[in-house]
Amino acid sequence: xxxxxxxxxxxxxxxxxxxxxxxxxxxxxxxxxxxxxxxxxxxxxxxxxxxxxxxxxxxxxxxxxxxxxxxxxxxxxxxxxxxxxxxxxxxxxxxxxxxxxxxxxxxxxxxxxxxxxxxxxxxxxxxxxxxxxxxxxxxxxxxxxxxxxxxxxxxxxxxxxxxxxxxxxxxxxxxxxxxxxxxxxxxxxxxxxxxxxxxxxxxxxxxxxxxxxxxxxxxxxxxxxxxxxxxxxxxxxxxxxxxxxxxxxxxxxxxxxxxxxxxxxxxxxxxxxxxxxxxxxxxxxxxxxxxxxxxxxxxxxxxxxxxxxxxxxxxxxxxxxxxxxxxxxxxxxxxxxxxxxxxxxxxxxxxxxxxxxxxxxxxx
Numbered sequence: 078x079x080x081x082x083x084x085x086x087x088x089x090x091x092x093x094x095x096x097x098x099x100x101x102x103x104x105x106x107x108x109x110x111x112x113x114x115x116x117x118x119x120x121x122x123x124x125x126x127x128x129x130x131x132x133x134x135x136x137x138x139x140x141x142x143x144x145x146x147x148x149x150x151x152x153x154x155x156x157x158x159x160x161x162x163x164x165x166x167x168x169x170x171x172x173x174x175x176x177x178x179x180x181x182x183x184x185x186x187x188x189x190x191x192x193x194x195x196x197x198x199x200x201x202x203x204x205x206x207x208x209x210x211x212x213x214x215x216x217x218x219x220x221x222x223x224x225x226x227x228x229x230x231x232x233x234x235x236x237x238x239x240x241x242x243x244x245x246x247x248x249x250x251x252x253x254x255x256x257x258x259x260x261x262x263x264x265x266x267x268x269x270x271x272x273x274x275x276x277x278x279x280x281x282x283x284x285x286x287x288x289x290x291x292x293x294x295x296x297x298x299x300x301x302x303x304x305x306x307x308x309x310x311x312x313x314x315x316x317x318x319x320x321x322x323x324x325x326x327x328x329x330x331x332x333x334x335x336x337x338x339x340x341x342x343x344x345x346x347x348x349x350x351x352x353x354x355x356x357x358x359x360x361x362x363x364x365x366x367x368x369x370x371x372x373x374x375x376x377x378x379x380x381x382x383x384x385x386x387x388x389x390x391x392x393x394x395x396x397x398x399x400x401x402x403x404x405x406x407x408x409x410x411x412x413x414x415x416x417x418x419x420x421x422x423x424x425x426x427x428x429x430x431x432x433x434x435x436x437x438x439x440x441x
Contacts, residue, residue, distance in 0.1 A: 078110040079436065079440045090182075143160035179212070197224065197432075205382060258348065351367060392417065
């Protein structure tokens with residue numbers, strides 16, 4: 078009998094966890110003695126940021142919600158560690174599975190290891206090389222104490238090898254977020270509202286921005302949006318606004334007849350928009366993966382990326398955070414001269430099954 082604890086805390090985690098839950102359930106139906114406990118750390122506590130995902134992705138309600146949201150990064154990390162330690166002492170598993178690179182990933186791996194419980198990191202080994210990003214700290218610390226790494230790319234495998242991780246601990250399985258994408262593509266939903274009714278497929282852009290380098294300096298944020306609006310040549314730009322960005326936009330009074338700022342959208346609604354867009358402009362890592370697999374041109378407003386495979390084999394281009402860099406890329410995109418998706422190994426919708434089969438092999 079194998080008992081695992083699955084940890085999710087922030088919006089991107091749910092897309093990565095859902096297929097693992099479904100793969101475990103499938104093995105249970107086949108008679109395998111593998112059981113899971115789903116723990117929501119509460120890092121994202123807004124319904125649009127987390128609650129909708131359980132329903133839309135067909136994930137059962139969590140067995141525990143640690144209520145670790147709010148506060149500074151240190152306060153959040155501490156709150157999650159304290160609560161997760163109590164959870165593990167009451168319900169001790171054979172293995173804790175953490176995903177991605179959010180605060181919950183770091184906090185829960187530390188708590189587990191201090192109780193001498195093995196940790197598996199889904200999406201282990203990815204690196205941006207940018208220590209100003211909290212996510213990079215989370216990745217580095219988590220990977221330094223992880224027992225098993227479920228990796229998304231050969232680039233991640235090589236990063237781990239350079240750290241001296243033995244081959245027996247590196248399991249190249251692919252990308253569970255793409256499992257979720259492929260499983261739900263036929264269920265994507267057009268968002269409700271007059272704005273969305275007027276959109277024509279391939280004749281609008283989707284934009285997301287939330288990183289401090291882009292949104293914390295008001296003048297730079299205004300310059301960036303101005304450059305985007307100029308480069309998209311009057312096509313509608315749909316901008317679901319992250320709560321962090323909304324505060325900064327309020328002061329700027331940004332207005333353009335082609336810019337449509339909306340509330341955060343659900344998973345099925347947002348990916349409907351991405352799938353049918355002319356292009357995506359983002360500073361998110363996960364969106365570059367989804368856009369690539371859907372063969373939608375993607376411009377990343379960052380100086381670095383932990384997902385280099387989306388540039389080498391996907392539809393993503395790294396443009397940087399200087400608004401002046403945007404024009405040639407948007408010109409190229411508007412001409413229809415963008416690169417096509419070449420296919421990324423194991424991003425085939427079956428990654429979670431590989432993960433669960435490997436866990437059964439190791440712990441069964």
